[in-house]
Amino acid sequence: MAAYEISPFQWSMSDWRVWVAAFILMEFTYYWQHRFSHTVRWMWATHAVHHSPNEFVLPAAFRLGWTGAISGSWLIHLPVALLGFHPAMMGAILLVGLRYQFFLHTEKIGRLGPIDWLFNTPSNHRVHHSSEADFLDKNYGNVLMVFDHMFGSYAAERPGQTHRYGLTDPFTSNNPLHIVSREWVRLIQDVIASRTPASAFKAAFGRPSPTPAKPPRASLQLDREVDRHVV
Numbered sequence: 001m002a003a004y005e006i007s008p009f010q011w012s013m014s015d016w017r018v019w020v021a022a023f024i025l026m027e028f029t030y031y032w033q034h035r036f037s038h039t040v041r042w043m044w045a046t047h048a049v050h051h052s053p054n055e056f057v058l059p060a061a062f063r064l065g066w067t068g069a070i071s072g073s074w075l076i077h078l079p080v081a082l083l084g085f086h087p088a089m090m091g092a093i094l095l096v097g098l099r100y101q102f103f104l105h106t107e108k109i110g111r112l113g114p115i116d117w118l119f120n121t122p123s124n125h126r127v128h129h130s131s132e133a134d135f136l137d138k139n140y141g142n143v144l145m146v147f148d149h150m151f152g153s154y155a156a157e158r159p160g161q162t163h164r165y166g167l168t169d170p171f172t173s174n175n176p177l178h179i180v181s182r183e184w185v186r187l188i189q190d191v192i193a194s195r196t197p198a199s200a201f202k203a204a205f206g207r208p209s210p211t212p213a214k215p216p217r218a219s220l221q222l223d224r225e226v227d228r229h230v231v
Helices: 016-039 041-051 058-062 073-082 087-102 114-118 122-129 146-150 176-193 197-205 217-229
Strands: none
Touching: 016 041, 016 073, 016 087, 016 146, 041 073, 041 176, 041 197, 058 087, 073 087, 176 197
């Protein structure tokens, strides 16, 4: 709210053109929030929770990280408020986008031809959740795929394509604390094990490895302890 209040602009929420402009801007910032959540390890530690299910079904849409306030991904939307768009408008647009994305988590709907080019569809989102090497870090769009085309991250699903879902380092625990903490624990361990400030910074904010190294024995022991004591 503070970013909006200091803005020199105060756009009216009753003007439909303002809503269209806000939607396009939020699509842009969502694209970069989502892309950074895959390419910056500090943000991936939260977002990895959403990619942890090994099945692509509607309930998977509800598996979300709880640590967004720590990862700071929400900061990417602040410029929209600084441009004078009310936070309530921004929140409504994000909420509608989340509701729309719920229906994308399915294998029951096939490819939709030209619609797949413009909109985020189940086909496009299957590619996004695929852990196949050819499809990693693709299709970040919220409702539209415009910015994926613009910035080179779009990938179309091939006819008859099957996918392996989940993380590249498969994960089967159903323990919520384990699911939420797994990537943070690994990140912290790598930072502690770093020999220089530069390597520690890279461990926290560099690109996540698509094929993580085998976790240390201490991490495996922690995993077992969490699974044992938390229902």
